[in-house]
Amino acid sequence: MTESVPPVTPTALFDTAVVAGVGLIGGSVALGLRQRFLARRVIGLDASMDVLREAEALGVVDEVRAQCGEWLRGADLVILAAPMRALAPLARELAPWLSPSALVMDVGSVKGGIAAEMERLGVRSFVAGHPMAGSERGGVTHASAALLENAVWVLTPTDHTPLTALSRAxxxxxxxxxxxxxxxxxxxxxxxxxxxxxxxxxxLALTHMVARDERLSLLAAGGFRDLTRVASGDPRMSRDMVVENKEALRGALSRFRRQLDRLEADLDEPEELLAAAQEGKRTRDSLPVVRRSLLPAKFDLVVAVPDRPNQIGAVTQALGAAGVNIKDIEVLAIREEGGALRLGLESAEDVGRAAGVLRSLGFEVRARA
Known part of the structure; x- marks a missing residue:
């Protein structure tokens, strides 16, 4: 019989985290904070009560708020996750209520504007950032902690960013x-x-060409769909993203036109075109493959464990005795008073059974989305 263990929760990095804007990325950050036991309490702040109700029902956040107020002073982590056009107004709304000691971050895809705005507002412990992750499917319904795993997360401090804030970020x-x-x-x-x-x-340019000739749509197969996948994103959010970065984008467009001109000229130079194709293949084949969770996230269970010997063994033995097959196991974090394990299981039913077994032994568990 497996010996029970005293209840344990890993020491959280933050006591109270606020995610302002509970969409795809904000919701994914909130799930990561909760599932990895990184914050004792996660509060979702959003102007839409429908979004907040959905986030709460899905277990994305612990609490919800629709307005800023005095309650924000208790947050030691604030994540700004609004769409690009709403990011600066959101920052202005939150700034008067923020604790000077709170770490404040954003997840917007353009950094110059929000970094300048936060400096103007005098928010000292701000670190601008951009997780290079996303999906053409938006909204908190599609949020997943796994979306952030192995993703590059760019942090963009300025000359005024405190080193302690950057280190915490x-x-x-x-x-x-x-x-x-x-x-x-x-x-x-x-x-x-x-x-x-x-x-x-x-x-957009390619899809517009198809839209203007019905014959093209008949021939648009998998390769074309893969190439134009990003056109399926939210039109307003995508428009705001590119407009916010229009100066840098104009430079990129100019370089792109020169590449197209060169390739057009190479149509009359087969060897030059072959060399260009070989360079393209080498470059494309060398791009790193970002691997997310190897198992569907809905079959994952995260277990808080104390930092002492044989805790992994206690978990696996208990589940083995209960007939629950563990297909994958990962140590997520070890901190001062413990850490967390991710268990990849075979089915949603196994997640429920495993959670019951481990809770009966005193472990704290959370299903992952």
């Missing part, structure tokens, strides 16, 4: 399972203009 990103990369805001905006915003405009 890096630690949070790493604990969420992402890989932090640090660069200046303007460098980030120039790079994403090429690798993110330019492909979106190229997708």
């Amino acid at each position: 890096r630690s949070l990103v790493e604990h969420l399972g992402a890989a932090p990369v640090v660069m200046p805001p303007d460098a980030h905006d120039a790079l994403v203009a090429t690798i993110s915003h330019l492909p979106y405009l190229a997708s």
Whole structure:
């Protein structure tokens, strides 16, 4: 018989976290904070009560709020996750209520504007950032902590960013399972203009060509769909994203036109076109593959464990005795008073059975979405 253990919850990095804007990315951050035991309490702030009710029902957040107020002073982590056009107004609304000691971050795809706005507002412990993750399917319904795993998360401090704030932001990103990369805001905006915003405009151009000739749509197979996938994103959010970064994007468009001109000229030079194709293949094949969760997130269970010997054994033995098959196991984090394990199970039913077994032994568990 497996010996029971005293209840344990890993020491949280933050006591109270507020996610302002509970959409795809904000919801994914909130889920990561809850499921990895990184915050004792996660509050969702959003102007839409429908969004808040859905986020609460899905277990994305612990509490919901529809308005800023005195309650915000108790937050030691605030994540701004509104769409690009709403980001600066949201910052202005929150700024008077923020604790000077709170770490404040954003997840917008353009960094120069929000970094300048937060400096103007005098929010000292602000670290601008951009997790390079997303989906054409938006909204909190599609939020998942797994979306952030192994993703590059760019942090863009300015000359006025405190080193302690940057260090705390890096630690949070790493604990969420992402890989932090640090660069200046303007460098980030120039790079994403090429690798993110330019492909979106190229997708629009290609889909517009198909829309204007019905015969093309009959022949648009998998390759075309893959190439134009980003055109399926939210039109308003995508429009705001590229407009916010228009200066850097104009430079990227100019370079892209030169590449197209060169390829057009190479149509008369087969060997040059072959060399261009070979370079393209080498570059495309060398791009890293970002691997998210290997198992469907809905079959995952996260278990809080104390930092003492044989805790993994206690968990696996108890589930083995109960007939629950563990297909994958991952140590998510070990902190001062314990850490967390991710268990990949075979089915939703196994998640429920495993949760019951482990709770009966004193473990705290959370199902992952």
